[in-house]
């Protein structure tokens with residue numbers, strides 16, 4: 001479909017680009033063409049080379065071979081600053097904001113307006129920021145401290161900063177990984193206002209529905225090489241996925257229904273926190289995946305955090321295998337065999353300067369070895385198993401975690417929890433930032449774990465994932481459980497109905513919540 005006559009003028013061209021890191025060939029003979037006035041999606045599995053290519057374009061790394069052209073002219077950025085001056089702005093997968101500075105200070109960092117040589121012109125700084133934010137229709141206070149903003153608003157600050165340079169090309173590396181639907185819509189509006197003849201956007205994401213909505217064309221890369229570029233209007237999602245992973249994957253299989261006969265391993269009753277949770281009760285059964293669904297802010301993450309003692313619960317009783325237990329800290333939870341993979345694993349879960357094997361296996365092996373003495377081969381054997389099972393893309397077990405691609409870093413954190421051999425695992429957004437192929441591997445692994453008798457609580461904002469994986473689904477709204485659904489009654493519509501139910505609105509429903517003790521959950 002290349003016969004379309006409009007907007008075919010190339011804005012940015014990449015040709016024959018190679019890039020290697022020690023032990024890793026990240027890009028080989030890569031090419032790409034961004035046209036004037038278009039949004040080009042760039043997709044590929046974790047570790048395919050997307051971020052590396054963007055880092056070459058934004059002057060962070062330099063290419064080993066090949067060349068770029070911007071607006072028909074040779075383009076060779078010597079540094080990130082140089083790239084900005086030449087017209088390429090990037091929003092990185094990892095945020096680059098300074099948490100203790102304000103919104104305005106972050107946007108204009110390094111080019112603050114001054115009075116005289118030294119004095120910072122604070123008023124002009126804030127006024128400039130306010131004007132920019134206004135122009136972008138972003139409702140943010142220039143004086144707010146960035147570290148205190150929500151992740152979504154921090155993302156908006158990143159975008160405001162990138163657009164403040166008036167770029168010709170805006171690169172977004174997984175801009176929506178942490179955003180909810182409304183925030184994604186805001187972001188897409190911003191993008192639509194930005195693209196016009198003479199500008200363009202490269203948009204990296206693992207979310208296919210989103211790419212369908214925003215992109216004009218999609219370029220697929222695999223293992224550092226160019227595969228194909230398709231027109232979005234005619235491309236089918238399964239075809240794009242097949243090009244990405246180089247094989248067809250089954251995204252249909254669903255678990256069998258309720259496991260009412262299974263022993264209840266964990267019972268939570270009347271869990272309550274000061275801010276949000278109101279009498280949350282549920283059972284987790286042996287060998288089951290219990291999905292937690294709900295809108296952003298419904299309290300799913302809060303349940304997990306209060307349960308493992310990461311936040312303080314005001315009230316609530318937890319019973320483990322029939323015995324009452326007290327869990328005051330995540331360490332208590334871990335000792336009882338309850339593992340918690342937090343939603344914010346980049347910040348809490350990964351030791352960036354440690355190597356892959358230490359990240360995966362060190363904390364697991366500590367339990368079994370004396371006084372910090374760990375046999376290297378045991379560590380390697382354990383780490384190696386999970387690197388294989390999750391297909392973590394790394395040249396060796398000794399690679400430093402910060403050198404892995406974003407998605408592969410996430411897999412390392414998941415591997416760490418799997419290696420710990422807990423009976424109960426709580427996963428908050430386990431596949432965020434993970435490519436479609438790798439998602440299937442994680443699903444497969446979760447199923448195997450339940451087959452071995454482990455029980456899993458899975459919090460996810462992706463309904464298809466909840467529907468595919470859960471034996472039962474706990475639906476939450478405004479800090480309460482509004483319904484527990486069996487796999488066979490769980491549908492997208494059903495879940496959305498209970499997720500948007502005001503819990504006090506419909507007392508009749510309370511009778512059939514399926515929350516009564518004695519394992520009657522889900523039977524009405």
Ligand SMILES: Nc1ncnc2c1ncn2[C@@H]1O[C@H](COP(=O)(O)OP(=O)(O)OP(=O)(O)O)[C@@H](O)[C@H]1O
Nearest residue numbers: 021026046047048049050051052403404405406407
């Ligand atoms: N600084 C570095 N040192 C060593 N290897 C690196 C470095 N940066 C990237 N790599 C490797 O290059 C390959 C491509 O990584 P890249 O970050 O470009 O992947 P990606 O497509 O962005 O993946 P994701 O979807 O997980 O973000 C990976 O194998 C990664 O481990």
Ligand SMILES: [Mg+2]
Nearest residue numbers: 051093405406
């Ligand atoms: Mg990346």
